[in-house]
Amino acid sequence: MATTTEAPRQTLFLRNATGLVKAWSTFDAFLYAFWSVNLVTLGLYGMSFVYAIPDGQLLGAVLLTGVLVTFLVITYAQLVSVMPRAGGDYAWQSRILGGGIGFVLAITGWWFTLWLWTPIYANILVLQFFAPLAYTLGWTGAATFFTSPNGIFVSCLIVLAFVSGVITLGMEGYAKIQRFCFWLGMGGLIVMVGLLLFSTHDAFVSAFNREAASLFGASGNAYQATIAAAAKGGTSGVTFGNFGFTSTLLLLPFLAFYLLWPVWGATLYGEVRGAKEYRKVFSAMFWGLWVTVALVAVIILLILKTVGWDFYYAANAAYWNSLLPGGAAAPVSTWPYPVMFAGWLVGNHLFQALLIAVMGLWFFGWAGTLFLSSTRVIFAAAFDRVLPEWAANISAKRRVPYGSLILMIVPSLVVSALFAYRANFQVIFLDATAVIAVTFLGTVIAAAILPWRRADIYRNSPIARWRVAGIPVITVTGVISAIFLAFMIVEWSLNTVYGTAFTTNVLPLQYFAVTYLVAIAIYVVARVVRKRQGIDLARIHQEIPVE
C-alpha cells in the first residue's frame, strides 16, 4: 500500500536582515563555565579545608551541592534568555529590584569583593605552582620566598599582570588561551588520574616517604608522622564512610568556594547574539558544573583508594594547623597538593616538575576570569551614569578597558599588600565567597518575582510557558536557589567552623559594612550630582507606557 508523507510546513519566512546568525557552539561557552568552577585551582584548594568537618560525607556533599547549584544554573539561564544584558546581575537587579538595590548588591559583589580575589588567586598560584615546582626542582630558597609576605605580594603582582594582559588581549585571545590550557590541562589530569588509578596504597606510602625525605628532609615514616601531627591538632581517624547529615550539609559552604560559579560568565551574555536560546545557555553552564562534579567524584575515589582518606584529611589539617600561631610543623612543609602527590608515584623529579607545570595550565586558563565580569558590571553602571563616564573608557588603539581596569587593579594592589603583610587582615578573605553569594541572592530573588515585577517582559519571553503547579518555573528555581544561598550565608555568618563568623571576629563584618556603605554613598552621590546636571537616574529603568 502506498503512503504519502506531507512535508513539514514552513513556520516562518525570513528575509535578508542583519544579525540572522547560525547557532553558536556550546563548547566554548561550556569551557568558560568549566573554568569558572575550576576543579584543580579552586576545587582542590577549597577541599583542603573540609577536614574541619570530619563527620561530613564529602562525596555526598559534592553531589548535593551539584544538585542545588543546578537550580541556580536554571535560574540564571532563564534570566539570560529573558534579558541578555552585559553586566548580568547588575542589569537584572537594577531593572527588577530597582536601580539603587541593583547597584549596591552588584557592585559590592562584582567590584569591591573581586579585589579580595586577587590575593586568593595569588595564594593558589603559590601553593599549586611556584612552591611545589620550586621544591621539586630543589630550589628551596625560591619555594620559601614565595610563601613569605614578599613572595605572596610578588605573586599578586604576577596575577594582576597576567589578568591585565588577558583583558588587553581581548576575548578572542583569551578564548584561544582557554582552549590551549584546557586540552593540555586535561592531558595532565589524565596522567594524574592514571597514576593514582594504577598505583597501590603501599606504593603511595613508599613514594611519599621517599620524596618527603628527598625534597623536605623528613626522616622516618613521614606518612605516619603526618597523621600523628594532625592528631595533635584534633584531626584523626577520619573515614570515608563517616556520615552525619548535618555535618554533610555544613560542607556545602566549603564546596561553594568552587561549585557556586558556573554562572560566573552570565555577566557577559549581553554580548552574545542568540543568548535568548535558553537551552544553549543552560547546557553550557550545566555541563560546566556537572563535568566538574563528575571529575571531583573520580578524584575523591582515587584519593580514597591510593592516598588514603585519613591521610588526606590529616595532611591538610597538619599543613593548615602549622600556619597557626604556635602550630607544630608538618613533616612536609608545603601545601598537600594532590597533583604533587600523584607525581611522586614516579621517582623522577623532572617528570614531577613537568606534571606540576602542565597542571599549572588549569590556573592560567582560568585566571583571566578574575576581572572580566567586573569590567562588564562597571561598564553597565557607567552607561547608566551611576559611575563616571571614564569608567567605561576603552583605549582607541589596543581596545583596553583602562577605566574599569584601573578601578580593579589599584584597589587590588592595596588589598594584596594588606593580605601579604597584615596577617590579621586575612580573615576578611574568607568572606569573599559569601559576599558574591549575597549578590547572587539578590539576583535569584529578582528572578523569582520577575513574572510580576516585569510582567510584560516575562510574558514576551521564551520561558513564559514553563510552569510547575501553575507557578512560573523561574519563581520555583529562584526560591530554591534563594533558600540554598540564604542557608550558606547564615552559616558563614554564625558558624565558627568557617572562620568567618561575625561572633568571633568583627573585622570582616566591619569591612563589608564599609563596602556596602561606600556603594550606597556612591549611588546617593551619583543621584545628587546627576540631578544637578539635569539627569534623573530614576528614569533609567522606568518603562514607557505602551498605550
Next chain:
Amino acid sequence: MRVFYATDLHGSEVCWRKFLNAAKFYNADVLICGGDMTGKAMIPIVEDGDSYELTLSGVSQRVGRDQVAEVESQVQRKGYYPVRMTSAQVAELEKDPAKVQTLFTEQMCKTVERWMQMAQEKLKDSKVRVFVAPGNDDEMEIDDVIANAPRVELAEGRMIDIGGYEMISSGWANPTPWHTYREAPEEELARRMEPMLRDIKEMSRAIFNFHPPPYGTSLDEAPALDENLKPLHGGRVLRHVGSTAVRDAIDKYQPMLSLHGHIHEGKGIARMGKTLAINPGSAYEEGMLLASIIELDQKRGVKNYQLVNG
C-alpha cells in the same frame, strides 16, 4: 532642547508605541528613530477550518477565530509580521522566493503606514517633531510611506534644521554578510555623505544621524562570525564591524553629536575628540525600548545625555 533617540525597532509594535509615547514620558521636543524599522520575519497563521495554527518562538499553537487577533498582536510584539493564509498559500510561497519578497514588501509598507497613522493620532496636538531615517534592513519602498506621513518627517539623505541644530541622516551601511537593502562600499558611503556635509554651516552644532557606528569604537563591536555565519567562541568574541567612512567623517568634521544603531550589542557612548557618539543598542525582541535622551544647549552643545531602558 531635549532629543529622544531610539533605533533598530525591527518591526516591534510595542517599541514603536513606546517611541511615540516617549515624547510625553520624557518631555522630549524631538523624537528621532534611527533606522531598521521593519521586521525580519513573517509568521504564517494558517487557516484550518474554524481554527488557526501558528508557530511562534518554536511553540506551535492552534487558536480559535476569536483568538486570532490576540495571537497576531503577540506576533507583532516580537517584531514579526503575522499573515493569515491557507496551507496551499504557504506551499506556494515555499516554492517561490519572489512571491515571499513581494509579500514581505507589502506587509512592511502596510505596517509602516499603520505606524505613521498611529503617530498622527498620538501626536496630533503635540509640537514634537518626529524624524525617521530608514536603516540598511529597510527596503526602499518604505521611504515613500514615511515621506507621505503628515506627522513624521523622513530624514534620509538631507540636512534638516532642528531648532538651530543641523542634522544629516543616512541609513546606508558598509557591507554586511547578509547583503541587505542599503549597503555600499565605504567609498560610496563617503560619496553619499559629501553633499550633506557641505550643507552644514556650523559643525559645532551639527548632528550626524548615520545608522552604522564608526569603526573601531566600543559602539561597533559585534560577535565574530565564521564563513558560515556561526558565532565564534560561544559568541563571546567581538569584532569591529562599523563603517570607516562614518569614522573618517566624524574624525574630520567633529560634529557636536553623532547618533548610531545597527549593532544591537554595541550599546554605549564614545568620545571622539569634540564629538559625543551614541549607540543606545536594541532589545526590540523583549519589547524594551533602549534609547538615549540628549539635552542640547545653545551655548554648550550637548549639555548631558542618558541611556534609558524604556
